Amino acid sequence: MAELSLIDDIRAASRLMVRELGFMDATVAASDYPPSAVHTILEIGIRGPMTSGDISDFLRLEKSSVSRLVRKLIDCGELRETPDEQDARSKLLSLTAKGRRTLEALHAFGRQQVRGALAALTEAEQRTVREGMMLYARALRASRVEDGQSAA
Numbered sequence: 001m002a003e004l005s006l007i008d009d010i011r012a013a014s015r016l017m018v019r020e021l022g023f024m025d026a027t028v029a030a031s032d033y034p035p036s037a038v039h040t041i042l043e044i045g046i047r048g049p050m051t052s053g054d055i056s057d058f059l060r061l062e063k064s065s066v067s068r069l070v071r072k073l074i075d076c077g078e079l080r081e082t083p084d085e086q087d088a089r090s091k092l093l094s095l096t097a098k099g100r101r102t103l104e105a106l107h108a109f110g111r112q113q114v115r116g117a118l119a120a121l122t123e124a125e126q127r128t129v130r131e132g133m134m135l136y137a138r139a140l141r142a143s144r145v146e147d148g149q150s151a152a
Contacts, residue, residue: 010136021113029109031102036061036069038106041078041095045103049092051084078102 022028028035039059044050050058056066070093073079078099084090095103118126 029106031106031109036065037073037078040066040069040073041099041103042106044079044093045095045100045106049082049094051090051092053090055093073099 018024023035027033029038031038033041036059040055043055043058047058052066052070053063055061055070056063059066061069070079074081076098077096079093080096081091081093084092118129121129
């Protein structure tokens with residue numbers, strides 16, 4: 001069992017990272033969008049077309065929230081819906097040309113933010129950060145799955 005001071009230090013670092021990355025702001029990544037919209041654009045851009053259900057599961061958001069979010073992103077011209085050839089009842093969401101430009105701006109912003117932070121570290125420390133964050137993220141997911149928590 002991890003000691004309480006270790007747990008509290010990790011929790012404090014997690015809260016600080018959330019604040020420093022701007023996730024407490026109404027909009028993030030130098031965009032006009034809330035975190036859930038930014039993550040939707042990023043994941044569709046990285047993974048390709050997805051259904052609203054896929055987004056809900058992947059981002060661990062309520063289906064009703066995703067429905068409203070997707071509608072706003074379609075209305076803003078970031079996403080488009082097309083019929084899913086495998087399932088006529090579903091629609092696939094993909095980025096429009098505007099969405100691809102937004103995606104590139106999000107990547108540029110995020111990469112610059114990380115580049116700036118890593119500049120203060122040695123190469124060995126940079127690798128330690130990457131490995132530690134990847135391990136911790138996987139452990140968080142495994143713990144959630146083990147506890148039986150659903151995506152939404």
